[in-house]
Amino acid sequence: xxxxxxxxxxxxxxxxxxxxxxxxxxxxxxxxxxxxxxxxxxxxxxxxxxxxxxxxxxxxxxxxxxxxxxxxxxxxxxxxxxxxxxxxxxxxxxxxxxxxxxxxxxxxxxxxxxxxxxxxxxxxxxxxxxxxxxxxxxxxxxxxxxxxxxxxxxxxxxxxxxxxxxxxxxxxxxxxxxxxxxxxxxxxxxxxxxxxxxxxxxxxxxxxxxxxxxxxxxxxxxxxxxxxxxxxxxxxxxxxxxxxxxxxxxxxxxxxxxxxxxxxxxxxxxxxxxxxxxxxxxxxxxxxxxxxxxxxxxxxxxxxxxxxxxxxxxxxxxxxxxxxxxxxxxxxxxxxxxxxxxxxxxxxxxxxxxxxxxxxxxxxxxxxxxxxxxxxxxxxxxxxxxxxxxxxxxxxxxxxxxxxxxxxxxxxxxxxxxxxxxxxxxxxxxxxxxxxxxxxxxxxxxxxxxxxxxxxxxxxxxxxxxxxxxxxxx
Amino acid sequence: xxxxxxxxxxxxxxxxxxxxxxxxxxxxxxxxxxxxxxxxxxxxxxxxxxxxxxxxxxxxxxxxxxxxxxxxxxxxxxxxxxxxxxxxxxxxxxxxxxxxxxxxxxxxxxxxxxxxxxxxxxxxxxxxxxxxxxxxxxxxxxxxxxxxxxxxxxxxxxxxxxxxxxxxxxxxxxxxxxxxxxxxxxxxxxxxxxxxxxxxxxxxxxxxxxxxxxxxxxxxxxxxxxxxxxxxxxxxxxxxxxxxxxxxxxxxxxxxxxxxxxxxxxxxxxxxxxxxxxxxxxxxxxxxxxxxxxxxxxxxxxxxxxxxxxxxxxxxxxxxxxxxxxxxxxxxxxxxxxxxxxxxxxxxxxxxxxxxxxxxxxxxxxxxxxxxxxxxxxxxxxxxxxxxxxxxxxxxxxxxxxxxxxxxxxxxxxxxxxxxxxxxxxxxxxxxxxxxxxxxxxxxxxxxxxxxxxxxxxxxxxxxxxxxxxxxxx
Numbered sequence: 040x041x042x043x044x045x046x047x048x049x050x051x052x053x054x055x056x057x058x059x060x061x062x063x064x065x066x067x068x069x070x071x072x073x074x075x076x077x078x079x080x081x082x083x084x085x086x087x088x089x090x091x092x093x094x095x096x097x098x099x100x101x102x103x104x105x106x107x108x109x110x111x112x113x114x115x116x117x118x119x120x121x122x123x124x125x126x127x128x129x130x131x132x133x134x135x136x137x138x139x140x141x142x143x144x145x146x147x148x149x150x151x152x153x154x155x156x157x158x159x160x161x162x163x164x165x166x167x168x169x170x171x172x173x174x175x176x177x178x179x180x181x182x183x184x185x186x187x188x189x190x191x192x193x194x195x196x197x198x199x200x201x202x203x204x205x206x207x208x209x210x211x212x213x214x215x216x217x218x219x220x221x222x223x224x225x226x227x228x229x230x231x232x233x234x235x236x237x238x239x240x241x242x243x244x245x246x247x248x249x250x251x252x253x254x255x256x257x258x259x260x261x262x263x264x265x266x267x268x269x270x271x272x273x274x275x276x277x278x279x280x281x282x283x284x285x286x287x288x289x290x291x292x293x294x295x296x297x298x299x300x301x302x303x304x305x306x307x308x309x310x311x312x313x314x315x316x317x318x319x320x321x322x323x324x325x326x327x328x329x330x331x332x333x334x335x336x337x338x339x340x341x342x343x344x345x346x347x348x349x350x351x352x353x354x355x356x357x358x359x360x361x362x363x364x365x366x367x368x369x370x371x372x373x374x375x376x377x378x379x380x381x382x383x384x385x386x387x388x389x390x391x392x393x394x395x396x397x398x399x400x401x402x403x404x405x406x407x408x409x410x411x412x413x414x415x416x417x418x419x420x421x422x423x424x425x426x427x428x429x430x431x432x433x434x435x436x437x438x439x440x441x442x443x444x445x446x447x448x449x450x451x452x453x454x455x456x457x458x459x460x461x462x463x464x465x466x467x468x469x470x471x472x473x474x475x476x477x478x479x480x481x482x483x484x485x486x487x488x489x490x491x492x493x494x495x496x497x498x499x500x501x502x503x504x505x506x507x508x509x510x511x512x513x
Numbered sequence: 514x515x516x517x518x519x520x521x522x523x524x525x526x527x528x529x530x531x532x533x534x535x536x537x538x539x540x541x542x543x544x545x546x547x548x549x550x551x552x553x554x555x556x557x558x559x560x561x562x563x564x565x566x567x568x569x570x571x572x573x574x575x576x577x578x579x580x581x582x583x584x585x586x587x588x589x590x591x592x593x594x595x596x597x598x599x600x601x602x603x604x605x606x607x608x609x610x611x612x613x614x615x616x617x618x619x620x621x622x623x624x625x626x627x628x629x630x631x632x633x634x635x636x637x638x639x640x641x642x643x644x645x646x647x648x649x650x651x652x653x654x655x656x657x658x659x660x661x662x663x664x665x666x667x668x669x670x671x672x673x674x675x676x677x678x679x680x681x682x683x684x685x686x687x688x689x690x691x692x693x694x695x696x697x698x699x700x701x702x703x704x705x706x707x708x709x710x711x712x713x714x715x716x717x718x719x720x721x722x723x724x725x726x727x728x729x730x731x732x733x734x735x736x737x738x739x740x741x742x743x744x745x746x747x748x749x750x751x752x753x754x755x756x757x758x759x760x761x762x763x764x765x766x767x768x769x770x771x772x773x774x775x776x777x778x779x780x781x782x783x784x785x786x787x788x789x790x791x792x793x794x795x796x797x798x799x800x801x802x803x804x805x806x807x808x809x810x811x812x813x814x815x816x817x818x819x820x821x822x823x824x825x826x827x828x829x830x831x832x833x834x835x836x837x838x839x840x841x842x843x844x845x846x847x848x849x850x851x852x853x854x855x856x857x858x859x860x861x862x863x864x865x866x867x868x869x870x871x872x873x874x875x876x877x878x879x880x881x882x883x884x885x886x887x888x889x890x891x892x893x894x895x896x897x898x899x900x901x902x903x904x905x906x907x908x909x910x911x912x913x914x915x916x917x918x919x920x921x922x923x924x925x926x927x928x929x930x931x932x933x934x935x936x937x938x939x940x941x942x943x944x945x946x947x948x949x950x951x952x953x954x955x956x957x958x959x960x961x962x963x964x965x966x967x968x969x970x971x972x973x974x975x976x977x978x979x980x981x982x983x984x985x986x987x
Contacts, residue, residue, distance in 0.1 A: 102773050102820060103773070103775065103776050103820055103821065104745070104773070104774070104775020104776040104777055104778065104779070105775075105776050107775075117775065117776065117777050118777065158663075160661060160662065160663055161661055162661070163657050163658050163660075163661040166657070166660070166661055168653055168654070168657055171653065172649075172650060172653040172654070175646075175649055175650075175653065176646060176649075176650065179642055179645065179646040179649065180642070180646070183637050183640070183642055184637050186637075186640070186843075186845060187634060187635060187636070187637040187640060187843060187844075187845055188634065188845065189632075189634055189844055189845060190845070223697050223701070223847075223871035223872070224869050224871055225869075226868050226869060226871065227697070227701065227871055230704055234732045234733065234734070238734040251867060254867050258708045258864070258865060258868075259708065260708070260712040260734070271578070299576050299577070299578070300578070301577065301578020301579075301581075301591065302577050302578040302579050302591065303578055303591050303592060304578065305578070346576060346577055347577065365869075369660075369661060370661075370663055370869075371660060371661055371662065371663060371664065371873060371874035371875070372873045372874075372875065373697075373869065373870070373871050373872060373873050374873075390732070391732060393725060393728050394700050394732075395698050395699075395700060395839075395844075395847065396847070397697035397698055397700065397701055397847050397871055398697070398847065399845060399846045399847050399848075399872075399873075399876055400845035400846075401845070401846065401876070402873055402875070402876065
């Protein structure tokens with residue numbers, strides 16, 4: 040008969056102690072495979088504990104497969120395969136003092152730089168915290184049923200409708216909310232697109248361009264090429280030369296050079312997408328090409344009207360429009376979206392609508408109200424003014440500093456960044472290194488050309504930043 | 514000289530009207546390619562408007578590529594490629610009365626069913642709205658800097674630390690928070706895993722099993738097979754027969770049958786993953802196999818201790834643990850996670866850490882506090898009690914109803930669902946149809962076996978639901 044003594048530690052229930060002891064004996068071989076365990080009643084009597092306690096232990100051992108039962112015969116030890124690497128499988132500890140790896144949960148990612156021109160983050164002060172909090176509170180108290188309802192695969196209707204109205208009013212794009220798909224950042228949007236369009240196609244991005252897109256193509260295991268851009272944008276002949284099927288493009292404000300694709304090139308690009316010059320016979324969905332129009336910072340054009348989108352001049356369902364709130368609202372709120380032409384939306388419904396929308400209903404609804412109640416428009420206006428102020432100050436300070444004579448600044452009319460070319464003898468590597476040593480994070484996009492993202496820079500650090508940049512040049 | 518008259522409508526700025534008129538003339542051919550436009554000064558004089566107005570219009574036309582300028586010569590009309598499909602590219606409308614497609618943004622997805630046994634949603638009343646709102650409010654007022662800081666690719670440290678502590682205390686799993694990757698639901702977790710492990714492998718899921726996983730494999734373009742389960746779980750020989758590299762499994766509570774994989778089969782499964790029986794020489798990362806352990810509802814075991822995870826008895830870095838808050842908290846909050854073995858985490862850092870975490874920092878931080886301040890544990894306990902109550906009532910009502918004699922219920926000890934087998938003559942299709950006609954949504958997992966997800970069912974509808982089910986059988 041098994042004989043065990045129990046610990047006085049009241050925090051571990053008796054049945055758990057018994058379970059653990061029997062299991063240890065099974066794992067150590069003390070109780071060999073197929074040996075008969077005492078009946079619940081007799082073990083309880085023997086150990087002076089209740090039958091219920093033994094029953095609970097046996098049930099747990101049964102559930103985990105350490106023992107098995109035969110009808111009207113009782114309980115037996117299982118023949119557990121002993122691999123060389125076996126460790127005690129218990130693992131289950133209810134002891135609250137038995138802490139996991141020591142760590143401080145409040146350990147934070149502190150900003151590392153005095154200013155970081157490589158960051159697309161927004162300044163803390165630019166986020167509309169009080170309005171966001173107000174909407175949040177309201178929704179959490181008034182919309183509990185909606186918050187617990189799974190949104191359709193392509194996102195909450197209320198958010199899609201708000202986006203459609205916004206696109207219409209401020210971007211001149213008329214879309215049906217049913218054609219909008221909500222995603223959690225560029226990553227999820229592009230992954231979904233690849234799953235929708237196919238893995239056997241040749242994808243392309245602009246060169247120079249948004250580096251992340253080609254990384255996403257690579258990670259998703261699709262062939263992809265880079266298409267050089269000239270001063271009007273992506274070079275059309277290169278698309279044909281490289282047999283591209285899908286091109287990711289930033290026509291309104293090329294990333295990173297800031298070029299706006301002129302209307303002529305836009306029509307050339309649309310025309311390219313209409314051609315079916317594939318040598319292989321293709322059919323159905325993929326008998327023509329697609330343009331992914333990434334309109335990532337169209338809200339931040341500082342002069343003139345926003346540029347009409349490719350999407351709005353496409354009559355042949357060749358353009359997939361995508362945009363994001365990560366630039367205009369906060370990079371830490373992961374909401375972006377794409378607009379699919381009808382035939383692709385049908386395809387999405389057939390193939391991919393089993394997916395859950397990756398964005399929580401809570402944030403979808405908050406953003407929907409934020410847009411439809413007019414806060415988003417006000418926020419954009421405020422952001423635009425603040426960004427223009429930063430840009431103007433930054434440019435003025437650069438132009439009044441000693442590096443002015445060797446500086447060429449391009450495309451400062453739009454977006455949240457510009458390119459500064461420094462005609463210097465110093466190598467880019469040592470310049471970047473010296474900048475970083477003085478707390479200025481900066482990156483080159485080509486020889487002597489540096490990207491200045493200024494959205495995260497506090498206005499009052501701009502002068503000092505330029506002083507440090509000046510000092511870094513030798 | 515161009516001659517235009519302007520509308521009295523003060524809501525459209527003059528420069529925009531002029532821009533529009535010139536553009537229309539360009540698009541219609543009235544102004545042919547390469548024709549010279551009047552100088553700004555002379556056009557302004559001619560139209561009795563300011564030079565600034567003309568300049569703004571020209572700048573917009575320039576920016577969009579409708580015209581070009583030659584130094585010291587002036588402005589010329591671009592040669593815009595005219596495709597057959599050209600439409601007016603303007604699209605930009607600032608007229609607030611010009612509404613997009615009519616739609617009611619408040620149109621809602623109303624619950625369609627009296628009760629829906631197919632839904633994994635949670636009852637509205639089960640979500641801890643007041644605590645969640647309290648934490649939300651606190652974070653939005655006190656943690657603004659952190660909220661605007663991009664979280665690492667694998668998620669906010671504070672959330673990963675809270676999960677690690679939770680896993681340790683309640684699931685007996687010791688993990689380093691650095692090995693945790695936060696995702697937005699099973700979809701994003703499995704997509705990332707495929708990108709990490711490779712596209713040339715054979716993936717597998719259990720049969721019967723979690724249908725969505727094989728859909729995700731298909732959508733991600735990887736070969737995948739189904740591995741039958743017997744009464745102990747996945748059949749090991751079938752894994753070898755089908756040359757499986759990666760198996761998705763639910764050992765703690767097989768979906769949907771509810772089987773708990775016994776410890777013997779667990780070690781057999783781990784042993785399978787150690788074997789390198791591929792006929793092709795493989796190297797590096799993929800010289801062995803992996804098990805994706807989906808522990809999706811381990812919180813809802815009603816009797817005994819939770820089953821130790823495969824992950825906790827794996828000494829050879831073969832198990833990837835995944836779990837989700839979509840079951841335990843709310844299906845509308847899209848937060849899930851996986852724990853990678855060290856060597857895979859290294860690989861993730863090298864290959865995929867360029868990704869942004871798909872979950873917003875706001876929700877990551879709220880959930881982190883929700884867990885670390887003890888609310889999650891309390892919530893789980895409350896949910897467990899509520900679920901047990903529902904399950905007990907549902908089972909009691911079924912057993913007291915006239916279908917009791919033809920009913921077999923399996924695996925009611927765990928999770929948020931059970932399987933009801935109805936030994937009836939009626940076809941499953943007509944039974945399901947009749948149930949649906951009476952407002953009961955239900956689905957079959959195999960002949961005469963129906964899945965009862967009860968998490969979304971209000972307690973007070975259970976009796977009526979069973980009455981309607983009884984009536985549907987003929």
